[in-house]
Amino acid sequence: MTARPTAADLPTAVVPVLREEFPDARSARVSNWTASPRGLATETFLFDLERDDAEQVSLVLRRPPEVALFPDYDLLRQVLVMRRLAGTGLPVPAVRWLDRGTEALGSPYFVMDRIEGCAPGDLPSYHSAGLYFDAEPAEREKMWWGCVDTIAEIHQLDWRTLNLDFLAFPQFGTKPLEQIVGYVGAALDWASTTAPPALRRAVDWLRANSYEPDQVTLCWGDARMSNILYDTEFRVVGVLDWEISYIGDHEADLAWMLFLDWACSEFQGTERLPGTPTRQQTIARYEERSGMKVRNLRYNEILAAALLSIPLLRMAHRLQLPPEVDVTAFCVQRIEQLLAED
Template sequence: MSEQTVVGFDVPLVEAWMAEHTRLEPPCQWVRLEGGHSNLTYELTDSAGEHAVIRRPPQGELLPKAHDMWREFRIIDALYPVGVPVPEPIGYCDDRDVCDKHFYVMGKVAGEALYTAELTAPRLDEEARSRVGESFMSVLAHLHSVVPADVGLDDLGRHDGYVARQIKTWYGSWTASAEAAEYDSPRLHALHDHLVANLPEQGPARVVHGDYGVHNVMVDDSGVIAAVLDWEIGTLGDPLADFAYALNAWAESSDGPLAAATAPTTLPGFASRHDLVGYYADRTGADMSNLGYYRAFNSFKTACIIHGVYARYKLGMKSTDGVDMPALFDRIVVSIDRAEAFIAQ
């Protein structure tokens, strides 16, 4: 890729920094990678043939805590030495003489994230698919076993009140979006009141990913998780909330025709959510008696998030071209339905 087509990086300046501060040997070939929550991400191949990935925030004005490259780098730098599968941290730069935004370089990991059934079916046979669930939960259990103070992450976030703060944040989003969305729900308010009144006592804080799903892990051809990516919202919190999020996001064919047609984990061979609960409980010894609460909390949170997105579309803040607004609205209602069902279990 020519220097003129590299967006967001002054290639000579960045490669000079790499030569001084990393083991990479410029000049490099730069190939843009899609995805990554709009962060500008490139695969690098240096003159010795080593592959790496460089990542920076998007261009333009950003919200204060959005696209936090230092948080991402700091977390993988702490977790890599203790065997949690993350890309190798190679270097971090916050020098504005090199780049207008901070960036980091990490090792390239083999494998691919799982996005759709159509893409996953030809890549993973049933035997490989059968390994994904157990590996997926083994990695999460390993992450949740790490004591933050032991890896220098004791100040990554507050240790207490993780779920309570999340409930407050997302309920605030719901109430602030109700007028623009032209939709409010007494059921959502009742869910909020129930979740607040029945808040479980949180155990020791652990590093939580916040968006742990098969779309954010690299899966090798044998079905083993090679690395966990996208740590931007990683913090300290309640590991059971993190686990329940991953459980909710793991689709099964019984979830409906849309999930069955699109979600990779609905293909034959993938573990069931029941299997995932067993894998995680076996490895952590976690008390699952409040699992229904944590799943309800995550469905409540999902309803609030989608409601906010729906409101922004209604306000014209985002283009609705190609967006199925009725389907988006239905996802709000379905998330409320599921939260109520988890509470009733």
């Protein structure tokens, strides 16, 4: 097994791999290497491949973090999703290759083409800095609707025809909600023995209030503007980060987007920017574009908060944060608000 290169050593370590994988690349050089802050569950690096007498290629390398943030983390899962979505019209990155071994770079990794575009950030909130903050109200509305329309487009795909059934969790039950709630419960046990009690209450409530979804669809899993690349006209040109995609209730992605917008605004005491559609406008737009009704948003928002807490708990462990620093505070607060509606 090859030792895992540090982030600083990786630009040098990857050159022999590139020379092997690309034709006529004996002169391959790496330039413009940048670590991306995108995503919690995967380390992401942007770079350009330069060769003599060949056009420059813009690429992305992704590898697992040293401490896994999900119990079933597997690069193959997200690579298969992107490859099977490649012919759908959804703008997902093209994967060049996946190496599941450890001989080349000390850990599994994959390389994909880079899509040129910009994304709003979450830290700091897109309501207080970055692409969304700097945009005009009409441009913000366009970005927001672009995200909603992307969610609707994903949900209209036939996941069975696309052979995405491997995204189910049959070990936790036979029904989609039973499966994802079972996964969240088991993952919380794996992530932390001292998780806030509200997270356990959320799982108990989800189990007690389960229902049959109107539609079972491919769920993006991390549905938010920060996982979308926009061009200079604020059109969607890239849909990223499929690590936690699964088969479930179509409402889950919309709930995830709205929950994170709440976290980026009300939770932080930040005003939502002009041009940002309301919650009700968002629901209406989604129903119009997807042809699917929204009936269980509260349930799915509780599910979103519980699911997101898993990588946050693991991240706190990885960073060895002191007990008084609760990175799941916004998840807990939203769960407590929603459970109080009973």
